[in-house]
Amino acid sequence: MTMNAGTMPMERRAGALQGILLVATGALLQTMLITMVSPVLPGMMAAFSSHPNAEILTTLSITSPALSLAILSPLAGTMVDRIGRRTPLLIGLLCYAAFGIIPYFVGDLIGILVSRLFLGAATAMVMTTSMTLLGDFFSGKEREHYLEINAAFAAIFAILTIATGGFLGSIGWNVPFICYAIAAVFFVLILAFTWEPNHQQATEQADEAGDFRWGPLLILCLMVVCGGMVFISPLLFVGVLVSAAGQPSPSTAGMIGAGCSLAVPLGAISFQQLRARRFSVPSLVTLAFLIIGIGHMTIALTQSLTGLIVGFAIQQYGSGYILAGMMIWVLSLLPHAQRGRGTGMYFTSFMIAQPIAGAAFAGLVKAVGGSPLVAMGGYGVLALAVAVILILVCAPRGAFKKDPEEQTATPAG
Numbered sequence: 001m002t003m004n005a006g007t008m009p010m011e012r013r014a015g016a017l018q019g020i021l022l023v024a025t026g027a028l029l030q031t032m033l034i035t036m037v038s039p040v041l042p043g044m045m046a047a048f049s050s051h052p053n054a055e056i057l058t059t060l061s062i063t064s065p066a067l068s069l070a071i072l073s074p075l076a077g078t079m080v081d082r083i084g085r086r087t088p089l090l091i092g093l094l095c096y097a098a099f100g101i102i103p104y105f106v107g108d109l110i111g112i113l114v115s116r117l118f119l120g121a122a123t124a125m126v127m128t129t130s131m132t133l134l135g136d137f138f139s140g141k142e143r144e145h146y147l148e149i150n151a152a153f154a155a156i157f158a159i160l161t162i163a164t165g166g167f168l169g170s171i172g173w174n175v176p177f178i179c180y181a182i183a184a185v186f187f188v189l190i191l192a193f194t195w196e197p198n199h200q201q202a203t204e205q206a207d208e209a210g211d212f213r214w215g216p217l218l219i220l221c222l223m224v225v226c227g228g229m230v231f232i233s234p235l236l237f238v239g240v241l242v243s244a245a246g247q248p249s250p251s252t253a254g255m256i257g258a259g260c261s262l263a264v265p266l267g268a269i270s271f272q273q274l275r276a277r278r279f280s281v282p283s284l285v286t287l288a289f290l291i292i293g294i295g296h297m298t299i300a301l302t303q304s305l306t307g308l309i310v311g312f313a314i315q316q317y318g319s320g321y322i323l324a325g326m327m328i329w330v331l332s333l334l335p336h337a338q339r340g341r342g343t344g345m346y347f348t349s350f351m352i353a354q355p356i357a358g359a360a361f362a363g364l365v366k367a368v369g370g371s372p373l374v375a376m377g378g379y380g381v382l383a384l385a386v387a388v389i390l391i392l393v394c395a396p397r398g399a400f401k402k403d404p405e406e407q408t409a410t411p412a413g
Helices: 016-035 038-047 054-083 086-100 109-137 140-171 175-193 200-204 206-210 215-236 238-244 250-261 263-276 281-302 305-331 336-367 372-397 404-409
Strands: none
Touching: 016 054, 016 086, 016 109, 016 140, 016 175, 016 215, 038 054, 038 140, 038 238, 038 250, 054 086, 054 109, 054 336, 086 109, 086 175, 109 140, 109 305, 109 336, 140 175, 140 250, 140 263, 140 305, 215 238, 215 250, 215 281, 215 305, 215 336, 215 372, 238 250, 238 305, 238 372, 250 263, 250 305, 263 281, 263 305, 281 305, 281 372, 305 336, 305 372, 336 372
């Protein structure tokens, strides 16, 4: 059939290539933001030991990208809702590569800290736009499928980046930073295989967006902050925890972190299987907090290398549930015209948890008498408390019953 002049062209349809590419972009670049360099934290502290406040500044240099990401994600979301998705994503990828590799070349602690803050800003743009674009390209169960894959990818990339960071950190504390240049590869792939989605849908949903209720989203974002804290804490301090258990080598920390992270894809697979059996997202997120809490408490109560490995693996298994579940829960609330801002709020909540977890760790260690392993119990208490709150709030409202989406899809009569 011939297309006349002025006839609207057929809208491009995203497929598996676009879905996997966007998931891989977001999962890898977010994961390596912290895990690539966390095994070298003790090495950085030693290298800058003569600097005033070296311990605080080196810890901030690891966690500060999460802070700037958290602050700027809503701004990035507002931008992509107004000017588009793809161009900000491409700019963010170039900035990620440029700022990420600076610590490899700079030996000044303040300069490293500043470059890491800018890296977080670039990550805010990359994460918000990639997940928003994923939400534009796919809907319903198809979108949920890619978000479940995102959790598995994040786990696999965590394994690779922790192991790589530990290995390269044995060569030199600054060597892992060169790996951030991989964002340039994603720039080429995104440029070649994605496009700006048709914004007609945004216009059609303007009334829906205007009536959008932000209250439930804000409550979920508070839960995401707690989820981010209990998820990231062992990964963030894997070098310190393994050292406290008697193994100070960065490569050992990398191997233990990578090995325990193998449990995350197992958790993601379990989540997917239970969703296929129509268990609701709220019920699975609650289960995730329970599992994560048990993992943290195992680390705290055993205070040994074996207990650390077992508890870390349990915590990572629960993280496979929570990484998929929280994102699916939040995106299910967002209409097209608010998707960028809502996604930005999600990443703000998830990433602000990292500096909060980092700041809380020092206080917890001091409170328990100086043991990093026992301090993990504080995060365990938080996880278990959130699980109890979710049970008390969600169960009376029927949120633990069949998936509402499955029920609405059932023909009436």
